[in-house]
Amino acid sequence: MTNNNPIGLFDSGIGGTSIWKEIHELMPNENTIYLADSKNAPYGQKSKEEIIHLSNKNTEFLLNQNCKIIVVACNTATTNAIKELRAKYQVPFIGIEPAIKPAALHSKTQTIGILATQGTLNSELFHQTAQQFQDTKIIEQIGHGLVPLIEKGKINSPQIKELLNNYLQPMIEANIDYLVLGCSHYPYLLPQIKKILPKHIKIIDSGEAVAKQTKNILSEKNNLNQESHQPKNIFYTNANPTVLEKILKHNYPVIKKDF
Numbered sequence: 001m002t003n004n005n006p007i008g009l010f011d012s013g014i015g016g017t018s019i020w021k022e023i024h025e026l027m028p029n030e031n032t033i034y035l036a037d038s039k040n041a042p043y044g045q046k047s048k049e050e051i052i053h054l055s056n057k058n059t060e061f062l063l064n065q066n067c068k069i070i071v072v073a074c075n076t077a078t079t080n081a082i083k084e085l086r087a088k089y090q091v092p093f094i095g096i097e098p099a100i101k102p103a104a105l106h107s108k109t110q111t112i113g114i115l116a117t118q119g120t121l122n123s124e125l126f127h128q129t130a131q132q133f134q135d136t137k138i139i140e141q142i143g144h145g146l147v148p149l150i151e152k153g154k155i156n157s158p159q160i161k162e163l164l165n166n167y168l169q170p171m172i173e174a175n176i177d178y179l180v181l182g183c184s185h186y187p188y189l190l191p192q193i194k195k196i197l198p199k200h201i202k203i204i205d206s207g208e209a210v211a212k213q214t215k216n217i218l219s220e221k222n223n224l225n226q227e228s229h230q231p232k233n234i235f236y237t238n239a240n241p242t243v244l245e246k247i248l249k250h251n252y253p254v255i256k257k258d259f
């Protein structure tokens with residue numbers, strides 16, 4: 001494995017590009033390969049077995065492209081499959097989990113909200129983390145319907161606005177002061193969410209922390225790319241590339257491939 005091998009990332013679709021952006025900003029020198037498994041999105045309602053199966057498939061695709069580290073840029077895949085991935089493959093894995101800890105530690109109302117998929121909120125890993133904060137009331141809300149709309153590019157649609165209103169109003173009434181975005185698709189809804197939430201409610205996600213963790217692990221292993229060449233950033237999707245291209249502002253080519 002050489003230092004200029006790419007960092008591999010995968011998600012059920014386009015959402016993990018929110019993590020890719022953080023990684024690219026922190027380590028602009030690194031080559032990256034991003035895999036959007038949009039054909040199989042959403043992962044949120046699938047069984048643990050299905051999520052493990054899809055995560056294995058995505059990992060093998062990235063390993064065949066010689067990735068030196070794999071970022072599971074999907075909370076649902078991380079919370080359901082990262083243990084199995086780490087047991088099966090030699091490569092280091094970085095996962096993304098909802099940022100309950102910083103929200104619970106800083107909350108003054110001791111009430112926080114979390115918006116995530118069914119798969120994440122029902123996972124053992126999520127329950128284990130949530131249990132560590134018994135003094136904090138955690139209001140869990142499944143973001144039913146959000147990911148399919150985001151995948152269709154309907155980010156600013158009235159449908160999204162209505163769903164978000166339904167999901168967030170009860171949290172506002174319950175006096176949350178932190179909202180945790182527990183799905184890598186949701187940072188794309190920030191402008192909409194900010195219109196609904198009162199200003200004092202802080203919104204957090206795990207993107208920046210994941211990027212820092214990826215850098216730390218690569219640095220520990222002496223595996224950061226030292227070459228100052230123009231890095232290659234490659235994006236693959238197994239569905240219509242239009243929305244992914246748009247989300248990347250047409251700055252990067254998107255390759256359509258069956259995987």
Ligand code: DGL
Pocket residue numbers: 011012013015016041042043044045073074075076077117120147182183184185
């Ligand atoms: N982006 C994903 C996550 O972070 C998965 C969404 C889905 O496919 O349901 O959970």
